[in-house]
Amino acid sequence: MDVGEGKIEDGVSIELTDAQKKARRKRNIAIAACLIGLVGIFYVATIVKIGPAMMRAQQTQGQNR
Amino acid sequence: MSVNDQIDNDISLAMPGDYFELMKPRVMRLVVFTAVTGMLLAPGAIDPFLAVIAILAIAIGAGASGALNMWYDSDIDAIMSRTSGRPIPMGRVNGNQALNFGMILSVLSVMTLGLLVNWVAGAILAFTIFFYAVIYTMWLKRSTPQNIVIGGAAGAFPPMLGWACVTGTVSLESIALFAIIFIWTPPHFWALALWKMRDYDNAHVPMMPNVAGEKSTRAEMLAYAVILAPLSASPYILGFSGALVGALSLALGLAFLWFTYRVWAIAGADEKLVAEKKLFGFSIVYLFLIFALLLLDAVVFRATGSYLLAGMGL
Numbered sequence: 001m002d003v004g005e006g007k008i009e010d011g012v013s014i015e016l017t018d019a020q021k022k023a024r025r026k027r028n029i030a031i032a033a034c035l036i037g038l039v040g041i042f043y044v045a046t047i048v049k050i051g052p053a054m055m056r057a058q059q060t061q062g063q064n065r
Numbered sequence: 066m067s068v069n070d071q072i073d074n075d076i077s078l079a080m081p082g083d084y085f086e087l088m089k090p091r092v093m094r095l096v097v098f099t100a101v102t103g104m105l106l107a108p109g110a111i112d113p114f115l116a117v118i119a120i121l122a123i124a125i126g127a128g129a130s131g132a133l134n135m136w137y138d139s140d141i142d143a144i145m146s147r148t149s150g151r152p153i154p155m156g157r158v159n160g161n162q163a164l165n166f167g168m169i170l171s172v173l174s175v176m177t178l179g180l181l182v183n184w185v186a187g188a189i190l191a192f193t194i195f196f197y198a199v200i201y202t203m204w205l206k207r208s209t210p211q212n213i214v215i216g217g218a219a220g221a222f223p224p225m226l227g228w229a230c231v232t233g234t235v236s237l238e239s240i241a242l243f244a245i246i247f248i249w250t251p252p253h254f255w256a257l258a259l260w261k262m263r264d265y266d267n268a269h270v271p272m273m274p275n276v277a278g279e280k281s282t283r284a285e286m287l288a289y290a291v292i293l294a295p296l297s298a299s300p301y302i303l304g305f306s307g308a309l310v311g312a313l314s315l316a317l318g319l320a321f322l323w324f325t326y327r328v329w330a331i332a333g334a335d336e337k338l339v340a341e342k343k344l345f346g347f348s349i350v351y352l353f354l355i356f357a358l359l360l361l362d363a364v365v366f367r368a369t370g371s372y373l374l375a376g377m378g379l
Contacts, residue, residue: 016076023078030081038173041118045181048114 083157084166087135088128095352096127096223102356103227103242105363106305111182111231119182119230123223126174126190130219132167133198136160138206141268147261167198178230186229193222207269210276217250218243224356241299242359248293249352252286252325256345259283259328260338283329286344290325294318300359307372310362314355321351 016024100123104116111119135142135153143154152158158166171194179187201216221243228239251273258265258272259279265272273282297318301311324344331340365373 019078020076023080024076026081027077027079027084030084038177041121041177042181044114045118048112049181 077159077162079152079158079162083152084132084162086152087132087158087163087166088125088170089131089134090128092131092220093124093127096220097124098353098360099242099246099356100124100223100227100230102360102363103224103239104231105227105367106224106238106242106300106359107228107231108305109231115182116230119178119186119227122174122178122182123190123226123230125170126178126194127223129167129170129174130194130197132163132170133194134202136163136167137198137202139163141207141270144268145261145264147264171198182230183233185233185235186226189222189226189229189235193219193226196222207271210271210273212271213254214251217247217254220250221246238300238303238305241296241303245293245296245299245355246352248289248296249321249348252289252293252321253345253348253352255282255286256328256341256348259333259341279333283332286325287322287329290322294322297321297355306359306362307366307375309374310358310372313358317351317354321347324348 097120100120104111104119135151138148139151139153139160142148142151148154153160153163171191175187175191175194178190197216197219201212201219205212205216224242224246225235225239228242229235255273258274259282262272262274262279266275273285277285294315295318298311298315300306301308301314306314324340324347327340328344362373365371
């Protein structure tokens with residue numbers, strides 16, 4: 001059964017009600033926002049955590065040259 | 066039933082707000098507040114961005130345990146007036162959705178805190194979620210009148226979590242913050258239970274007043290309040306808050322003792338249970354003020370290097 005496409009295996013199509021479509025859309029937007037937020041958090045945290053060490057490593061390399 | 070009807074029943078009408086409600090936002094606010102206080106009181110520094118992530122992860126972890134609690138307790142939530150409006154009893158979210166939501170958030174919050182902050186904090190968060198969802202909700206709540214005494218530990222962990230985010234350790238100071246909430250929990254909940262007894266009785270939840278009787282409950286509440294009064298000043302005694310905040314905290318502890326004493330002395334003679342309701346109201350004010358004072362003191366200390374009004378000889 002593929003509810004997302006509005007179809008099931010025996011060929012009977014399913015029409016979601018407006019309320020169901022609206023709820024699903026809002027849930028999807030919320031999940032997308034959370035995932036984007038999570039990616040953003042990990043991206044910035046990575047820079048915060050390893051950024052200073054990388055800067056120092058570059059400076060040391062520059063001084064050695 | 067047509068195919069359409071059957072599928073209508075399977076397709077969720079839950080809105081994001083219903084899922085947010087599963088996270089017990091009011092509890093989450095208290096968790097954030099006490100965790101921030103623990104974080105600022107801890108010696109040392111944490112990158113501000115990582116601090117925000119840590120608080121977010123702690124809040125989400127608390128929300129996850131709330132969702133797991135609502136999943137498991139939906140049968141008794143439906144019976145009690147205080148909880149019958151929650152998303153699962155109202156039919157807005159089904160049990161499986163709440164369980165999945167709680168599990169996913171648990172894993173994400175612990176993983177985020179562990180990977181980005183430190184694994185001591187991550188481990189405490191994981192233990193807190195496990196303690197609340199499994200030890201308290203699944204085991205103690207329905208089996209012993211000591212349910213909220215032991216289960217109260219789950220609510221007491223956040224300041225310890227905040228502290229561990231900065232220091233990566235558990236120390237006597239963070240145990241003192243834990244102890245304040247831990248000892249505060251029984252009189253707070255039993256004050257509520259004394260006037261919601263029938264609710265808990267209907268749901269077969271063994272709260273202390275239903276099991277041991279009102280008289281014994283009032284005596285135990287007084288014993289906890291006696292311990293809480295000096296414990297309120299423990300941050301000053303242990304040297305991580307100033308004398309002014311120590312004195313004010315002690316005054317709040319003594320006020321708490323007074324309200325509890327009234328509950329014990331009146332012993333239910335007043336049918337309207339005004340003393341119990343007043344204690345319940347004050348208990349919330351007490352916890353908020355204690356942590357607000359500590360938070361203020363921590364901010365002042367971080368900004369000036371000395372505690373509140375310390376320059377005036379206090």
